[in-house]
Amino acid sequence: MNIIDELEWRDAINQQTDAEGLRELTNEKAVSLYCGVDPTGDSMHIGHLIPFMVLKRFQLAGHRPVILIGGATGTIGDPSGRQSERSLQTLDEIQANVDALSAQLNKLFITEGDNQIRMVNNYDWTHKINVIEFLRDYGKNFSINTMLAKDVVASRLDSGISFTEFSYQILQSLDYLHLYQNEDVQLQIGGSDQWGNITSGLDLIRKKEGAEAKAFGLTIPLMLKADGTKFGKSAGGSIWLDPNKTTPFEFYQFWANTDDRDVVKYLKYFTFLSKERIDELAEKVQSEPHKREAQKTLAEEMTTFVHGEEMLEQAKRITAALFSGDIKSLTAEEIEQGFKEMPTFEATKEPKNIIDWLVDLGIIKSKRQAREDITNGAISMNGERITDLEFEVNDSQAIGGRFIIIRKGKKNYSLVKMH
Template identity: 60%
Template sequence: MSVLLDDLKWRGLIYQETDAEGLAETLEKEKISLYCGVDPTADSMHIGHLLPFLTLRRFQNHGHRPIVLVGGATGLIGDPSGKKEERKLQTLEQVDQNVQGLKKQLEQIFEFEGENSAVLTNNFDWVGSMDLITFLRDYGKNIGVNYMLAKDIVASRLDTGISFTEFTYTILQAIDFYKLYTNLDCKMQIGGSDQWGNITTGLEMIRKMAGEGAKAYGMTIPLVTKADGTKFGKTESGAIWLDPVKTSPYEFYQFWINAADADVVKYLKYFTFLERSEIEALEVSVQEEPHLRKAQRTLAEEMTRLIHGEEALKQAIRITQALFSGDIAELSANEIEQGLKDVPSYVHEEGEETGLVELLVAAKISPSKRQAREDIQNGAVSINGERVTDTQHVMSDSDKLDGRFTVIRRGKKKYYLIQYK
């Protein structure tokens, strides 16, 4: 077995293979081109998209050529996989805008220069100009209706209903595989476990159009699960996006650093490019010194550096340390906004002078004026990282950060954001 396949198996990244023996033999003999695709249903990927692409990157690290496909055409149709109802159709302008967003993120993951540089493709280039007769005669003729009905992605929708549009999606993806096989000598497709039906349809298309001797392979990656049964990649505030505007680097870092002990080693294997020996050492740390959370810190650092870069990682660590210690005076207004995005907030209308006691009650930081005074006198209240013990303190412009907000901390970890209008 090749070193690469051995590593993928150790990491638990191989869920299904169409021809495990044939693939192993091929990888022993030659470097191949292989692809993974994503439809531009949004202008950003989320971490649920990451695993197939990071697996594709592992192939690049071993000298193979990755082909990254953005589905400008299939994104106009909609993949029925995993859906109980039809997707809402997007305009061509929306899809084009989304394609540009995804390209930037994919360029962060892959090397697009060098001997086995990644190739970025868009299936709109060959599907967009295709006429109906060509689609039906050249491609539709090769895939039987019974064959398509047997696919889980179609069968699961027969009771609730599926349009002819989404029914044909698997043929469009099969055309992608055939076109890449023909034009770029692409011999393999990687996808999530929900893409098995689409991948095998692509192999059927290649067999029908290129002949029985055509060699091509398919591999799927397992669905990422959490030990507690909750959905991976979701938080109370929603999905974890790769776009730093939708999910800040600090939030991204926090997602990974908060991984449970039961999940963190699996995530290190799945998502990072750390060597086996490094991950095994961190696994020992989880078992023997879990309070140090070395594995979680390493996971958060590796993932934030990969997706957002070194400077964003440093900023995320700086925000994390400042909020933990309560010393936020050194943070910029932007960094504080990132770090306190999800804390309770209160909008204060500027006008008359406001005492700190009154503000604590109005913002529901303290339940009463009496409790507010006690909190202040006991040193439990800080303004922008500075402890305040004067119950007569009146809020002023000097208490505002960037003229926009004030950070109040009550106790060790309870932060509140006062915004002004």
């Protein structure tokens, strides 16, 4: 299957500058292509993954992808999708983000072999250009009228846009020209909000290299959830690839909780499963939705891809323990992951009667209610039901010497940190 056919089946193409020409080119030879990310933070989130998964598919089809880290463009700020100016970071902050993103992308995408994904930083060629060269050699090729008509700029005219962010599309165009001339790159891919920047780059290439220059652009659709909200967010905020920002358990749970209406789309976008396997899972969504096999498969594939097999197994252990109530099977580290978003209390290691302990911490409001809940068997500590009103809590019961988990009823968990 031609790579373009595969992307079409996966509903991963929004716009192409020359669909017929790109299909012809990808049939003829191994194509060099690129996708970029600006170092505005020290981690990518799952929304950033969308174009890079397409880049990876090109690699698996035998093409030669390039990942561009925007060490230069990151100092400017991409106005795409924003209605206000981005706060400028120091060069040291940007370099720290470049290092962090490079390590993250390297772990996920860089492989050995003839068609390995290469990584470049646009600061390497941009910082050598002085302001006169920039204006004469590049700025002269851009019409203000055309730049104003681009959606990325037009959407900002009412709220205002600085010359700095206005010039972003010139810098990104310069990137495409440089890669076309020096890395034989003939295709740029990006999210749908990058269409204006991509077509500006193609215009610059043709002005510099001639109207017959073979260069192409392809964008990926904006991903929305079935309820119309933006993909990649949870109640706690963005789903990050950095395990220190979003734990592997939280990452796993995000995918496992995917709506039935979205899960097949996500399987197509984010996994490398075959069409046959995805069709099989799609059928299961219709015939056996209660088993959530498609969601479990999606969660397993994505957690393995981003965090590895060991972290997947850990996430599954935490999930199983929460479902069964077998809290004692978890390590302190797993407790920290699994209960990160649950109500948290702090207690001293001083021994105390269970009733006084629960009320003093604020887990239960009154001693009468505490006695009633314990007598009725509604209170569990670390997975074991407590029915003795004289039970004494002490630090020996803390998992890893650090945590006690209280469950009231079936679903109300509280994390108690012992110190």
